[in-house]
Amino acid sequence: MIKEITLPLEMKTLCSLVAGDLVTLTGRIFTGRESFYIRAVEEKILPDLDYEAINVMMHVGPVMEKTQGEWKVLSLTPTTSIRMEKYAGPMIKRLRTRALIGKGTMGRKSMEAMKKEGAVHLSPTGIYPSLLAGQVRKVEKVFFLEETGPTEATWIFDVASFGPFLVDMDCHGGNYFEGIISRSMEQMKKVYAKHGIPQGYKYTPI
């Protein structure tokens, strides 16, 4: 069953989400990727936004088109969040972002920040950029278009039934991917044995 969430994401709703849930989002989100974090942290430049009202961030580089003065999303799918690991935790704390949408999962530092500050990580279940593009009702605003170009700019999207996304990290420390990864590591031991690869084999140092 898919949980339908209205944005901004409230604390009560946030706490009810557990790793493995599927959700859709309706409301306003903002986007960003490396340039957003680098500019925010290293250059202290942030889009002038009400981060309480828009508290979901999507890691994405969309394909955008401007026709007759109106921006339109042609294609968007979350980009890999782990690349943002260095800065995501501090930004969650600073902006009180309640959800990050991104491909894959994040690391230990982000997980701790999410637990402490109250946030979740949402990942796509597959690759469906055209479905997601169709769920953007309106492109409300864009920041840093000139400086960073459309792929790295921060866009404000009004979305409806956006998703589905998988809650892969909840705010209680639950992680959907962790179990799959540890099972695969167990299985790997058997595969090593089958091929006569010693556990903990070290390649010849050169």
Added chain:
Amino acid sequence: MTYKTVSEKILLKTLDSLILKSVTAIPGDVKLCLEKIMEAEKPGSMAAESIRVTMENLRMCEKESLLACPDTGYPLFYFRVGSGILPENGMESLYGASIRCVERATGKNRLRKTMVHPLTRFNPGTNVIQFLPKVEVKFSGDIDYLEATFVPKGGGSEIFGTFYRMMTPVDGIRGVKKFILDSAQRAMEAGKSCPPNLVGIGIGGTADLCMKLAKESALLRPVGSRHPEKIISDMERSLMDDINSLGIGSMGTGGKISLLDLHIEYAASHTAALPVAFNCQCSVCRRATARIYPSGKVEMLDYPDWFGRGEK
């Protein structure tokens, strides 16, 4: 030797079509494989849902000419040219034509503005900057056409699915297997490389040749193809089963199948060396190929016969 020429106009038109086809409609061999994976996964599982929604998107993209994935990535061209074939404006025009078509497609938003300067991060907004688009050319005495392939290579599979290691002969086949297994797990966990992946392995050669073989076997050999030598094809099958047994599944959601295929190519090695390279392609394994004949006839295909083994 007398040459037969391929017209510039047809070359440009064909490259335009290849870019458009590759970004909107995934190749038949890949589509078929995704359908098989969906059948293999447990109904109602997250992996089955993952493939289902990916396929739904692909159908929509093909029908409405939308991008199969916004990350159209690195623009890569592979040309295989018959010895008796010459582009109307000379061999060098293959570079010019590639650049022109990438620029044009980027202007029309068929390719995302993705290529930037690595240090300044300057984005010219054309995808044409310092050696990109990448153009590979090889020649063959056996063909009477020019075979052009365009591959938009996404970042997920390239960034998280590229590994290289120089081993020594002492590490042997077991070392090679360990490297491939470990690389696959690292690439695919939590869906970083967008599995199910088409994994390419290069063994032997210089560092650049080793990686080139890994990349080309992932990008250019069709799903289901096997290396002609038994020792290699056996290794392809066995490693594929082993990697699937890890249970990573589509987008890392946990499933029976994590690979579209696994291809190995090798080159001779220095007697003191054992280099191995790993490179993979993502589940929306985009590529498009065309054979252009001097008569003006153009044949659109799903994959090239890059290794000259008569694959068609």
